[in-house]
Amino acid sequence: MIPLYLHPKGDLLGSPAQLLVLLNGAVDLSVSGGRPVFQRSTWAEDFPVHVVNVCDPGTVGPNALPLAWGQVDTGNWIVPDVLHALRxxxxxxxxxxxxxxxxxxxSAGGFLATQMAVHDIGARAVVNNxxxxxxxxMAPAxxxxxxxxxxxxYPKTIRTKLATRANFLDAIVERxxxxxxxxxxxxxxxxxxTVDLPQIRDFIRRHPELSKNFLIRVYTDxxxxxxxxxxxxxxxxxxxSLAAQHCEEESMDHTLRFDEPHRSESLAVLDGIVPQASP
Structure with a gap:
């Protein structure tokens, strides 16, 4: 069973609408006790679209993990079943x-969000770190x-034998x-x-056609x-992003500048977006 939490907007029913799907990151099991968690579920009213939260079943139950990345076992993961439910x-x-x-x-929710979008061909992923x-x-997780x-x-074996389930860039290539x-x-x-951003940039260089709708937004905090x-x-x-139909048509790399980049509260001021050349 995959726990879902739907927040339908009554004023949108019966008309063309959008659905925002929110995926969990790491779960604090000392707080959840193995019960379903729907991160950012209290944000639903902040979005002018239908919203659904997806809880990774690997973080639920007596054998719950803080991170499962949508994986079930060597032969299964949650992406196909979640996609069926969402459709x-x-x-x-x-x-x-x-x-x-x-x-x-x-984080892990960003990995799973991208995998969902890759397998839901035509959908968009917006992810943070x-x-x-x-x-x-991290090795312990x-x-x-x-x-x-x-x-x-071994992780190396998973990367070889189950590459498209381990790395969403490999999944994009396969699709x-x-x-x-x-x-x-x-x-x-x-x-x-040092680990994730270089992979994205390398992918853009090697696969310009597959990455033409990538938009990188870099910030400092x-x-x-x-x-x-x-x-x-x-x-x-x-x-x-929801208001825009698509990301930019060409691969881009942007830096988001802040007045006070080392203070979390300054992150509300994401106004100056300045192009930055790739190294």
């Missing part, structure tokens, strides 16, 4: 096709997941369809700066690090 839900809500669906998440390849995340879900399979991806990344986060942007900023940027 049925979309039809009843008046969401016409994958172009009406946007997937959002941060997303993990490109979950097997390259990866080790726990591989032991519980993959019988102790062969240009992916609409808006990627927000804090370059003050060491892991995001030394205090937040890998933690996601605050609610006010996230809602403003995400609503701006």
């Amino acid at each position: 049925v839900m979309s039809e009843s809500l008046g969401v016409q096709g994958p172009e009406g669906r946007t997937y959002f998440g941060s 997303a993990q490109v390849d979950w097997t390259r995340w 990866v080790k726990l997941a591989t032991q519980r879900l993959f019988g102790g399979m 062969g369809h240009p992916q609409n991806l808006e990627y927000w990344v804090n370059i003050e986060s060491r892991h995001d700066r 030394a205090i937040a690090g890998h933690n996601p942007l605050d609610r006010k900023t996230t809602v403003r940027l995400l609503n701006g």
